[in-house]
Amino acid sequence: MMSSKTTNDTKRRQEFTDRCRYLGLKHLAEEYQQIVNKATERDVGYYDFISDVVQAEAAAKRQRRIEYLINTSRLPQPLKILADFDFDFQPKLSRKLIMDLASLSFIERKESILFLGSNGVGKSHIDRSLALMACQSGYKTYYTTCSEMINDLNAGVYEKTLDKRMRKYINPQLLLIDEMGHDRLYPNNNKIQTFL
8 A cells, every 4th residue: 555655755746747848848857856866966056956957958958959950851861970971082072171061150151052073972971961960050951852842843833832832942041952953953934943
């Protein structure tokens, strides 16, 4: 038989987690016992304890935001990282230039970057790596291929939803258009060509 103290403790914990969820403190609702145990081990004061709680919640929220940005970016799987790129395979490619791009300052300056080269030289690896870094830095990013975008915009012209469809390409802070080739453009639609 459960004691009234155990019942009260269980009820108090449930009320606490319900309040955390109501306030949007998802991490605290799930991890509060470990946070309390850690604070008890360290014998911290109230201020340090509250600071630890807020810091843990902020870190969890940031991680959820990054996961959301990666999921909504439509980046192909598996995700590419710049550390895996073989610069020795492409000796003519300036490592310094790519590392400068990795600072993502071109996004803040609202500059466009165009990678030119033959198939199989690593353009997609680099641009997808930069897009992943942008997501991890909190930038809204959207990946598409040129043919997907043109087909989508053409469908928007015929369905009279072009303005709505264009927003998904205009709103992100970084738009990554992969597999771009002039052979995929449709010359019969001036409105779309003007957008490009």
